[in-house]
Amino acid sequence: MSVYVSPVKDMQFVMENVAGLSRVQQLPGFSDAGNDIVEAVLDEAGKFAAQLIAPLNAGADKQGARLVDGQVEASPGFSEAYKAFVEAGWASLSYDPQYGGQGLPHVLGTAVAEMWQSASLAFALCPMLTASAVSAVHRHGSDELKQIFLEKLISGEWTGTMQLTEPQAGTDLAAIKTRAVPTTDAAGKPAYRLSGQKIFITWGDHQMTDNVLHLILARVEGAPEGIRGLSLFLAPKYLLDENGKPGDRNDIYALSLEHKLGIHGSPTCVMGMGDKGGALAYLVGEENQGINCMFTMMNNARLEVGVQGLAISERAFQQARAYAGERVQGTAKDGTKQRIIDFPDVRRMLMLMKSQTEAMRALALMTAAQIDLADHADDAAQRKAAQARVDLLIPVVKGWCTETAQEITGLNVQVHGGMGFIEETGAAQHYRDARILTIYEGTSGIQANDFAGRKTLRDGGAAAKALIKDIRETVSTMLSAGGITGTLASQLAAACDGYEHSVNTLLARAGEDAGHAGAAAFNLLMQAGVVIGGWLMGQAALAAEAKLAAGDGEADFLNAKLASCRFYFAHVLPRATAYAAVVQAGSACLMEPDESLI
Ligand SMILES: Cc1cc2nc3c(=O)[nH]c(=O)nc-3n(C[C@H](O)[C@H](O)[C@H](O)COP(=O)(O)OP(=O)(O)OC[C@H]3O[C@@H](n4cnc5c(N)ncnc54)[C@H](O)[C@@H]3O)c2cc1C
Structure with missing residues (x-):
């Protein structure tokens, strides 16, 4: 069974330095959500997730839910844990105080949700689906319906x-x-x-x-x-x-x-x-009007499923890192025993897991912070711009994070070698659990179609181009900052140019090749995920290097963050080029061959 430690430090770092927590804290209604409150909430949630939920995860895999005499029986310990979860107020963290919610920012609620999901995807699905129901009733329900049902849903009592x-x-x-x-x-x-x-x-x-x-x-x-x-x-x-x-x-x-x-x-x-x-x-x-209401629910759920991808990746990384630090295999020339973490290829796997997980966290938390802005900003133009960013990013969070979770949970099995394939270690459970994430709440193919069609073609690429502009601003800041971050800037600039080229190709071919968007969509989505991940890791590198220079913060953590960013630029960002090439390929090689040739 794998032990889980909530990554509170990274969450705080990302919220403060990448996601824009300080902007969120200035929004009307969030003046109480100061850094001390954020830290206290993360610490307490981390303990609850690690101590009360995570230990139930392996048992629930062996004894799943059962239908007995028409009644569904939950896995051992789930009912007691759920009761404690509701009593501690975790269900109502970022909901409307008018209906009993605690009114904390969505960005904080999203960080906390990652912890529940890391601890146990199966358990956390219950509050996750409840959250979607809350969003639909809150947004679309009549006042009477809200009065009757909303408080019970928000508290988690129902x-x-x-x-x-x-x-x-x-x-x-x-x-x-x-x-x-x-x-x-x-x-x-x-x-x-x-x-x-x-x-x-x-x-x-x-x-x-x-x-x-x-x-x-x-x-x-x-x-x-x-x-x-x-x-x-x-x-x-x-x-x-x-x-x-x-x-x-x-x-x-x-x-x-x-x-x-x-x-x-x-x-x-x-x-x-x-x-x-x-x-x-x-x-x-x-x-x-059901489909509009359902989209409210689905948007919420799609962000949360993306967070599930991030969360299971974090859990898998922690397990692989612990195993690689202990497993002895081989003897060095000087006769010392070698642990597998000493080998470059194992390090490659661990760093792929770590750096992509950190990039996914930055993406999920930045998107959640944009939801706070879209819901609470005073200025209408700011609300509109934030909503456009959220709409563009939701399919990327859902699609890219869940696809990447397949790679990362697979790497956890690989780092374990044969023991990864044996159920006893629990690596196989994370691999199996992660498999649903690219399927429910709209498959990756559907996220990709949404991203290419509704979110890019429909507005003539406006939201995508606003994003590209922001990425270029970060490139300039990285260049001016110099240091390690400065050396990464040109790569981000090239990756951003590549993404712009893909968007322009999509727009240009829409009229002449009806099948192009559908054929290019998945690779466009993955390209965007990798490039946005690079943008956010660039911002993380900027902050880490500046803090190190100023002696502000824990040097070990900041050096680790910088190492992660450098690795992401060296091993992950180059993938964007391959995705971009496929976007150019068009639909002919897919749609021209007769079905009998497939
Ligand atoms: C464990 C689990 C939990 C679930 N929980 C819920 C729940 O709580 N509530 C709920 O309502 N549903 C739930 N679902 C259902 C889930 O959302 C659907 O399985 C999912 O949306 C895919 O639908 P499908 O299985 O019918 O696949 P299909 O729609 O048959 O798709 C099969 C394949 O075809 C592709 N495809 C289909 N249409 C298109 C298209 N237009 N363009 C491109 N590709 C396409 C898909 O991407 C996929 O690869 C759950 C499913 C599972 C397995």
Whole structure:
């Protein structure tokens, strides 16, 4: 079993020097979130994650969630840990104080979420899905719906689910068949009866809380076919009695649990509605506007799944680093025994893990800080610019961080040699658990299409070009700073030029080669991830070198950060060139060969 130590120092460094914490702290409503509070929250969360959640992770892999007599039983220790999690107030950290939240910045909530996810992806999926439900109800729910349900969701007293997928409707939500028929509830208020089947529903049922609130996409009778006929509903597992307490069982049940490759502690449910007249549900937002509401949920969840990629990478790196420092293999010429960390190739693997994990953390926290700006800045233009940056970056966080997590958890197995393939070490669990991340909340292919199509082509490349401008500003600062950072500047400048060339190619070919964007999308997304990672590592190098020169901070940590940045520029940033070349390749080599030739 691997031990987990929360990377509090790196989180603080990145928040303060790269993500823009000081700007966030100046926003209205965040004056209480000073550096001392941030540090205290990170320290306490780190202890909770390492001591109460992480030790349950390996056990939950062996004894996953089970369906017993129609009830979902959580893995050993999960219920107690969840209760402690809610009692300690961790569920409500960065939510609206009007509904019982603690109102802390999203950037801090994101750092803390990384810790829950590192400790156990399977456990942390439950609060993660609840967070998505909170965002949908908060943004789109009526005042009445918010009054009734939001506090319970925010406190974590009740959890939330997100129910889109049906057997015939995975990526293609237009194929959703679940039906909604207008009715009234026991108090005579407008409601609907839902019937249909949903599959693959994460934490779709459990006994850890006394109610579960299901957010469900369905089609009101008579609504248009396709995506425009979808509406979002909230169906509680237990209907509320006249005192607002869980009362009668609603007609929505977990019919079975999936057996899966990883995240065994997270119950993945087939959900049935309608055997007993239909699940009573309330409309969230307006009829036929469900897809907009669902996008609010999905954007939140996509950032969080990207954070899952970062988190499992951190956990895998820590395990590989510990093993490489102990495993003895070989004898040096002077007769001393060698540990595998003495070998350049093992160092290559460890540094690939470490530097990319740090770059992903910088990306996730910077995106979260932009969400704070988009939600809270006084100035409308600043809010708009921040939102444009968030919209552009969400698919990169989701797509690049989860794809990179595949490489990093694979490297952890490789560093362990044969022991990595043996379940006992736990390296295999991280590898298996990470595999879902590029699939749910929209596959990497879908993130790539979103990034190339909706986020780059639709605005004529405006958001991408604003990003390129910011990267070039960092290049100038790096050049003026000189030192090690200055030597890295020209590489970042070239990588940024390459990204600009890819964006221009995408825009230019959109009219002449209809298949180009789809064919180029994945490589464009990966190129952007690697280049943005370089931009943020460049900023980290600037700060580390300046602090070292000023004698400000812990020299060991700062030297390690600088080493990580140098490695990223030497071994990771060059990958951008290969991605860029594929973006130029066009669609002919994919689409011209007949299907029989594939
Ligand atoms: C463990 C687990 C938990 C999940 N949790 C939830 C949950 O809580 N709620 C929920 O609603 N769903 C959940 N899902 C479902 C998940 O979101 C879907 O599996 C995912 O969106 C992909 O859909 P699909 O499996 O039908 O694959 P498909 O849509 O059949 O895709 C198969 C392949 O085709 C590609 N593809 C499909 N369409 C396109 C396109 N237009 N362009 C390019 N490529 C395309 C995909 O990228 C993929 O590689 C979960 C799934 C799993 C396995």
